[in-house]
Amino acid sequence: MSVVSVTPAAADLIRSLRGRHGPLMFHQSGGCCDGSAPMCYPAGEFRTGSSDVLLASLVVDGVPEPVEFWMSTAQWELWKHTRLTVDVVPGRGSGFSLEAPDGLRFLIRSHLAA
Amino acid sequence: MTGYDAPTHWQSRYDHFIGGEYVKPHGGGYFENPTPVTGQTFTEVARGTAPDVERALDAAHGAADAWGRTSVAERALILNRIADRMQENLESLAIAETWENGKPIRETLAADIPLAIDHFRYFAGAIRAQEGSLGELDDDTVAYHFHEPLGVVGQIIPWNFPILMATWKLAPALAAGNAVVLKPAEQTPASIHYWLSLVADLLPPGVLNIVNGFGVEAGKPLASSARVAKVAFTGETTTGRLIMQYASENIKPVTLELGGKSPNIFFDDVSASRDDFFDKALEGFTMFALNQGEVCTCPSRALIQQGHYSDFLAAAVARTEAIVAGHPLDTDTMIGAQASNDQLEKILSYLDIGRQEGARVLTGGSRADLGGELSGGYYVEPTIFEGDNSMRVFQEEIFGPVVSVTSFADLDDAVKTANDTLYGLGAGVWTRDMNTAYRAGRAIQAGRVWTNCYHAYPAHAAFGGYKQSGIGRENHKMMLEHYQQTKNLLVSYSTQKLGFF
Numbered sequence: 338m339s340v341v342s343v344t345p346a347a348a349d350l351i352r353s354l355r356g357r358h359g360p361l362m363f364h365q366s367g368g369c370c371d372g373s374a375p376m377c378y379p380a381g382e383f384r385t386g387s388s389d390v391l392l393a394s395l396v397v398d399g400v401p402e403p404v405e406f407w408m409s410t411a412q413w414e415l416w417k418h419t420r421l422t423v424d425v426v427p428g429r430g431s432g433f434s435l436e437a438p439d440g441l442r443f444l445i446r447s448h449l450a451a
Numbered sequence: 452m453t454g455y456d457a458p459t460h461w462q463s464r465y466d467h468f469i470g471g472e473y474v475k476p477h478g479g480g481y482f483e484n485p486t487p488v489t490g491q492t493f494t495e496v497a498r499g500t501a502p503d504v505e506r507a508l509d510a511a512h513g514a515a516d517a518w519g520r521t522s523v524a525e526r527a528l529i530l531n532r533i534a535d536r537m538q539e540n541l542e543s544l545a546i547a548e549t550w551e552n553g554k555p556i557r558e559t560l561a562a563d564i565p566l567a568i569d570h571f572r573y574f575a576g577a578i579r580a581q582e583g584s585l586g587e588l589d590d591d592t593v594a595y596h597f598h599e600p601l602g603v604v605g606q607i608i609p610w611n612f613p614i615l616m617a618t619w620k621l622a623p624a625l626a627a628g629n630a631v632v633l634k635p636a637e638q639t640p641a642s643i644h645y646w647l648s649l650v651a652d653l654l655p656p657g658v659l660n661i662v663n664g665f666g667v668e669a670g671k672p673l674a675s676s677a678r679v680a681k682v683a684f685t686g687e688t689t690t691g692r693l694i695m696q697y698a699s700e701n702i703k704p705v706t707l708e709l710g711g712k713s714p715n716i717f718f719d720d721v722s723a724s725r726d727d728f729f730d731k732a733l734e735g736f737t738m739f740a741l742n743q744g745e746v747c748t749c750p751s752r753a754l755i756q757q758g759h760y761s762d763f764l765a766a767a768v769a770r771t772e773a774i775v776a777g778h779p780l781d782t783d784t785m786i787g788a789q790a791s792n793d794q795l796e797k798i799l800s801y802l803d804i805g806r807q808e809g810a811r812v813l814t815g816g817s818r819a820d821l822g823g824e825l826s827g828g829y830y831v832e833p834t835i836f837e838g839d840n841s842m843r844v845f846q847e848e849i850f851g852p853v854v855s856v857t858s859f860a861d862l863d864d865a866v867k868t869a870n871d872t873l874y875g876l877g878a879g880v881w882t883r884d885m886n887t888a889y890r891a892g893r894a895i896q897a898g899r900v901w902t903n904c905y906h907a908y909p910a911h912a913a914f915g916g917y918k919q920s921g922i923g924r925e926n927h928k929m930m931l932e933h934y935q936q937t938k939n940l941l942v943s944y945s946t947q948k949l950g951f952f
Binding site: 364366367368374382409415416419426427432433437440444 | 482498609610611636637638665666667668670671674685686687688689690691692693696708709710711747791792793794796797800801803804807808841843846847848849850873874919920
């Protein structure tokens, strides 16, 4: 199983956002409020650096390019025994994630690595 | 008990507040605002976009110079008058915040709103007492240091304490003479407008502007604007980093409060007697359920020393099981609703991974259905996990009524576990031995260590983070300087040339 996978509902939303905003990326958040939620941005909006790790380049049907999924290296050290699934639920979101105005919020579901 | 009725003081729609009046959103859109108490929409709110932010910035820039030149006595008087209005309307403000956020009315009546009132009064006093400095460099040369306002600042407010968190940012910014463009959280945008309906006439037009909307549509144009002199944000780490990136493009300062995973440490001697202090410590443990755990400093890791581990934990489980869940407007209710559906879903996802990792559920562990109209609301049982500090439920801020418990051997072990986290916002230390309390408090890498207390937020006690928990200290007069520029006048009183030319 890959480190990050995507549910069909999340894939639908990614396709929809791709159509409106162009190429996309994720950065997994931590901390307060909407922390621990994946943030979806136009690709390149969030500048990753040496403190980040690229966990996956998600291949989503109907999306021409891979969608990179990033996390801070320090946070991944604490998460690396788990595998992540990007899902979507009704919600208000927060932060600057692209899907919030749709009344939807990406959500991470986690599983122990085999 | 007292059961308050659902508030009726809402308008059916809230626009943006810009330049002293309500204006419709440029894009014409509105979004629904549901109460987490029942899940039902109670008002709709303007969906702000970049042109609305620009209009608010125009208004703020138009007002900033005159506001910055008002005397500190005048600004302090206005802040005190705001506090007076809030005091006169404490009950309705508490009901408004409870209805919008879902938290129990006993908390908004006794904590959120009284603290916000006192916060305005504190900064009214602090700005009166603030002094610049002068340095006498030599007989004829003096360095004067003046505090000047930054000008126009942007503030992005979280949803867990809609009025109190806005107050933490507004009071020092206004006291220091800045004009403000504020974006409330999209989950809780209405409470601040009810507050505004009580105080708007006290502030000159343009000094305070409120643009509603989503982060990506309204927050980003505000945070990335070259027309704000500073951005203040409370939220999570990715958005915090993004705001720093935007600020770096304009070389602007930021203050950030980004949460934590606060340890609450109970040494053996807590259980030396079954007295008032023991009872207080048990309440301190149970503080993880305050505000449904939606607090950046939620004591979501409990570290209990091995000598009294089993007995203390058993008593703590019993205390947790005595938490009364119910309608948030009932004064007997101790735990209300989570603020939003996505917050509920996130908490449930952590209850799932906690179990998968082998953490034992000692109590709770599920969504709560309180029946009747509350069935549509977002309720979670207070939950105690027992496990190991390496588990994700020990390392991530769940922002729900969930505490993860583990044991420790001695002081060094407690400090090692306490500091084994990416964050450093709050911590608690409980002991009858003052030397232990002092050593533990100084060794824990967190901005605040509550010692034999927890979740107190008085004005005049600095609040802010170490490590990835953020930058800056709110709640204290030192926050004034985060909203001020330093002007140095270097003055020569000599009539003699230097002799270089």
